[in-house]
């Protein structure tokens with residue numbers, strides 16, 4: 343059922359002119375699923391020309407027309423969600439239920455953008471002279487280039503595509519080489535919804551070569567990237583050198599503050615579910631768990647007991663609760679985080695070993711009393727490891743939570759309104775969720791501060807990075 347892999351340029355699914363290709367593997371057993379063509383410079387040039395040509399007409403398409411296409415895509419997503427989810431699971435590994443949920447969430451993103459794009463308003467600015475009219479217009483920025491990751495291969499790419507297309511821009515997307523089918527299935531949906539050729543293009547291959555070529559092209563006006571902070575820093579520097587706008591959704595290392603007055607049952611249930619979703623490969627994944635000392639031992643025990651109940655296995659099997667890691671290199675990374683934390687004084691409570699077999703399986707892992715100098719406490723683990731530390735007072739824990747250069751998501755559990763207030767005010771993060779997990783909805787802004795990046799996807803901010811303001815002053 344895994345589809346043939348191709349590029350999508352100027353409304354056509356094509357093999358590309360590049361001579362090389364790479365294998366795509368199923369992370370549950372490391373068997374080859376397909377062969378991905380690698381675009382060469384000629385392919386990229388064709389994509390650039392297609393996107394530039396298409397921009398000349400798409401920028402004139404009325405909002406109602408853009409909105410209709412996005413609504414049709416929402417319908418196609420719902421119709422095809424099961425098949426799309428199954429393919430996503432094959433290439434990424436996550437349980438089928440999660441893959442289905444990821445795809446279905448994009449129908450909401452399509453509808454949100456379909457609605458919001460009809461509200462891209464300019465404004466009339468009162469002038470100093472009755473014969474002068476002053477208007478600030480919002481116009482699409484131009485040809486955009488997006489690089490999306492493998493952890494949410496459908497939804498992360500989708501957010502960029504709908505923001506660009508809804509704003510009246512055209513886009514060239516490069517999905518991850520590990521999970522290329524998801525973005526091609528998405529391209530097929532836009533194609534079938536009647537999106538004019540060249541508005542949305544997909545290329546694949548060597549990330550460094552493709553990003554370098556596209557960002558330097560004078561045709562491109564805007565870059566959007568989701569991935570690690572080191573890669574994002576490089577792309578943002580290049581974009582800066584060529585004066586291109588950027589949205590950067592980069593790494594996180596989310597702190598969770600659990601106070602002694604929290605509803606512990608709810609906190610354990612929410613946090614175990616969210617920590618091990620997508621095997622922890624989520625930039626907003628709760629990672630550093632700070633628990634108030636009086637409930638620390640009880641909380642760690644209850645969290646670990648629940649984590650042990652998670653059934654790890656192939657994502658395509660119905661009973662699986664957590665799938666494999668997306669690549670074998672992630673398994674080695676997990677082992678290295680755990681060894682380092684334990685050598686420096688942390689205590690392994692559960693998990694902490696690579697599971698036998700051909701897949702990239704690593705179990706839910708809990709380490710307690712993780713010392714501040716452990717690598718885990720500085721680098722984004724991006725996997726199924728939860729690290730626990732005790733704290734005493736709110737000001738102290740806020741300082742510890744804010745210590746890292748990341749500032750993406752943060753979480754807190756408390757039944758005290760005044761503590762919740764101090765915590766939400768004190769946390770340095772782009773998103774804070776208190777007493778539940780409530781991030782990444784179509785209608786809410788998603789994004790970070792500090793080295794976690796800049797720009798927002800979703801919410802009423804979603805088009806900001808894809809529009810420019812043109813000021814017009816006209817005397818009668």
Ligand SMILES: NC(=O)C1=CN([C@@H]2O[C@H](COP(=O)(O)OP(=O)(O)OC[C@H]3O[C@@H](n4cnc5c(N)ncnc54)[C@H](OP(=O)(O)O)[C@@H]3O)[C@@H](O)[C@H]2O)C=CC1
Nearest residue numbers: 489490491492518519549550553569570573592625722724
């Ligand atoms: N949502 C997020 O915030 C994500 C964060 N990460 C972070 O990255 C770490 C390592 O993951 P790993 O995959 O090994 O990391 P990489 O940084 O090598 O790759 C992450 C993603 O970025 C793409 N990429 C890499 N280099 C470039 C480039 N020069 N230009 C454009 N795109 C590029 C990759 O595409 P390709 O696979 O085709 O090379 C991939 O989709 C994780 O531990 C995590 O911290 C990773 C994925 C998502």
Ligand SMILES: O=C(O)CCCCC(=O)O
Nearest residue numbers: 497498623624625626782
């Ligand atoms: O890790 C990321 O890149 C984004 C996380 C989005 C989570 C979600 O869609 O629920």
